[in-house]
Amino acid sequence: MTWTDHRWIPSVEDVTATIERGAATAPVSSPKSAPPAKRPSSRKPGGFLASSNGKKAVMAVTGVVMVLFLVGHMLGNLKIFLGRDSFNEYAHALRTLLEPLAPYRTLLTIVEVVLAASVVLHLWAAISLARRARKARPVKYVTKKSQASGYTTHIMRFGGVTILLFLVWHLLDLTFGVVNPKGSGSAPADRMIAGFDASRWWVTLIYVVAVVMVGLHLRHGIWSAFQTLGWANRTRYRALKGAAALVSAVLVIGFLAPPLAITFGAVK
Numbered sequence: 050m051t052w053t054d055h056r057w058i059p060s061v062e063d064v065t066a067t068i069e070r071g072a073a074t075a076p077v078s079s080p081k082s083a084p085p086a087k088r089p090s091s092r093k094p095g096g097f098l099a100s101s102n103g104k105k106a107v108m109a110v111t112g113v114v115m116v117l118f119l120v121g122h123m124l125g126n127l128k129i130f131l132g133r134d135s136f137n138e139y140a141h142a143l144r145t146l147l148e149p150l151a152p153y154r155t156l157l158t159i160v161e162v163v164l165a166a167s168v169v170l171h172l173w174a175a176i177s178l179a180r181r182a183r184k185a186r187p188v189k190y191v192t193k194k195s196q197a198s199g200y201t202t203h204i205m206r207f208g209g210v211t212i213l214l215f216l217v218w219h220l221l222d223l224t225f226g227v228v229n230p231k232g233s234g235s236a237p238a239d240r241m242i243a244g245f246d247a248s249r250w251w252v253t254l255i256y257v258v259a260v261v262m263v264g265l266h267l268r269h270g271i272w273s274a275f276q277t278l279g280w281a282n283r284t285r286y287r288a289l290k291g292a293a294a295l296v297s298a299v300l301v302i303g304f305l306a307p308p309l310a311i312t313f314g315a316v317k
């Protein structure tokens with residue numbers, strides 16, 4: 050079920066599930082001598098993860114992991130306002146935390162593995178949910194799509210692909226230094242400040258577009274996660290929608306502050 054304009058609208062899956070439940074519980078006449086008919090199992094092969102609810106849960110959990118990463122990443126980036134040394138120390142600490150108990154880069158490697166797994170699972174769940182929705186409606190009986198759902202679907206799919214493309218550029222730029230004027234062996238702060246130099250305004254523009262996409266994706270994604278968790282109801286509707294918008298806005302502003310400050314010369 051989904052909330053649309055303050056009303057609960059049953060989804061195709063809800064209606065299908067209701068029909069299936071009805072069919073499963075309807076009395077079946079069988080000859081007296083025949084063994085009792087086996088009740089068909091409502092469980093789909095593959096268990097919880099194969100169900101729509103399972104996939105939505107995967108999307109919510111991996112989404113939460115990525116939001117937590119983004120909050121930490123944004124706070125770390127803001128260190129550039131405290132000076133190059135502060136930012137470099139933070140980047141160094143990311144690699145040396147847990148030393149000498151664990152080898153260099155242990156924590157960062159764990160973060161990278163968890164993040165990569167979250168991105169893959171999030172994508173897998175999104176694609177299979179989209180396929181299932183398409184299959185559930187083989188005949189296009191709705192001739193005119195509601196504007197709201199069309200916009201959300203487009204922004205989530207187009208935004209998701211844009212974010213993935215941005216990530217490739219972003220890693221080549223600031224993690225590996227391949228497309229950065231300072232190259233790979235430079236200090237993280239030097240790479241960041243050279244990367245967003247005013248002469249490379251187009252790089253800043255790429256980041257602005259990508260981060261706004263991240264914000265729009267998050268606003269809807271966080272709200273969907275609230276629904277999946279079962280928190281969304283009539284009384285909390287406004288508060289939860291507001292919370293999703295607030296978290297997204299804080300992340301957009303926090304992420305865009307360093308590149309814009311560097312491009313406009315406030316951080317050198």
Ligand code: HEM
Pocket residue numbers: 122126140143157160161164212216219220223224237241256260263304305307308
């Ligand atoms: C727009 C402002 C952003 C800036 C200035 C920025 C800056 C950086 C920097 C400097 C690094 C390298 C860190 C290091 O090697 O020490 C990095 C890595 C990374 N960033 Fe960003 N970032 C921004 C936005 C984003 C966004 C929106 C995402 C995700 C959608 C993201 C995802 C990542 C990932 C996954 C890494 C690799 C982390 C790792 O090394 O394991 N960043 N970023």
